[in-house]
Amino acid sequence: MSNSLFYPVTFHQAVLFTGITGKDQADILAMGRRRVFNSGETLFHQGDRAIFCYLVLKNRLKLSLLHEEGKEALLRYINPGEITAAVAVFREKNYPVTAVTVGPAETVLWDRNTMLQAMHVYPALSINFLQVVIDRLDDIQSRYLELQTERVEQRVARALLRIMKQSGRRVDEGILIDFRLSRKDLSDYTGTTLYTVSRTLSSWEKRGWVRSGRERIIVVDPHALVSFAETG
């Protein structure tokens, strides 16, 4: 409560806080610790003991699964208002995920015991955490199915639409993905190579569906992309 002034008002809408009053939100936030990470800094790494869970206040995190030989599967971006490492609260096993900031990021973090305590006081928290875990499960299952059954271009279309929905911002020309997103990032997200993503985006740019530059993508015609994603 004491340092609630530090937190932007907008986080009253965070998934974490569904069904929790503003005052209680402030209390819960005050139980955590505020921490700012540099651009590109690692919050936690695959194989670490899961210790904290994080609420993102500003900027974004990139969650990845790492494989040998430097290959990487990009799981998702964690946007302001979203939490990650929710699972860390429920078990002590290693967490198989790596989190890196995309630009300098502000977070609030809670250790396991503190969060368990908070959940005890505010039971709605447990429900919200569970909801997050289930949402993640749904998301990864859909993507697993798509990865297994669809072609590369179709998957890139879906990826772009997903990221657009989660992190898009309206601008004049269309919907801008609001952070540095490279061809490599998109290929790690979809299980292809940066070359194929580049070719795909070039072809869509010719058709007027997107506009793109260095680590920057604007979706001009979401409808066309949706239709492409659904028909293959």
Next chain:
Amino acid sequence: MSNSLFYPVTFHQAVLFTGITGKDQADILAMGRRRVFNSGETLFHQGDRAIFCYLVLKNRLKLSLLHEEGKEALLRYINPGEITAAVAVFREKNYPVTAVTVGPAETVLWDRNTMLQAMHVYPALSINFLQVVIDRLDDIQSRYLELQTERVEQRVARALLRIMKQSGRRVDEGILIDFRLSRKDLSDYTGTTLYTVSRTLSSWEKRGWVRSGRERIIVVDPHALVSFAETG
């Protein structure tokens, strides 16, 4: 409790019942309804409202994600003592998964409200359910990474090892997958075609790693398979 005689003793080891005494287990089972499904019968289908959660007593269920054009991703097999549709208890949304029996299967099922009630009386149940959801999330994330980064034969090796661990039975020649498992099933599990699986198994059979017949696989040399899966 009244009908606890119906249930085999072995289910005292079910994940669902971790930390729950035998008597309480019987009570919980008695709150559910016992139901036998025919071979190949569908328990629930993608898009259904999630209504029940199921404990498998005998035989196995096959959980799949369905895609248009008849393509299918095989999520996992649910063995005796395991539960499925755990998520159904926590939300009413459509469940994106299809469950079909592999041979005639005995189950116990609970509707949402009954299970919520049981959880209220036996809090350990909630923890066990959560554990199941988290395990499923871990599993699908690992497989997502593998699908995205590894070659077909490597994935088939991993699939065989996974299924072996979960459903294998020691026999003279090695470890037998203890139910009908076709080339098509394995290819749906790994995201390839039955032809490629067939070729792969043939080549392994020549090397003495497996023995296989119609819908039947014995892993003769698990070590060789592990090493193959890990080095690619």
Next chain:
DNA sequence: CGCTCTATTGATAAACCTCAAATACAGTGG
């Protein structure tokens, strides 16, 4: 303005799918 990182594009190769045909196998009913 030079340096570095990202993106583009073409040529080639590898992995894997698709299609087709033959073969093996497990039940089933006579």
Next chain:
DNA sequence: CCACTGTATTTGAGGTTTATCAATAGAGCG
């Protein structure tokens, strides 16, 4: 017990998708 029938499996040939490699161009930063 055996022939029959419907699946499952095997295997080959050929095609498609996509990765890989290489070289060039472009963008941002100090």
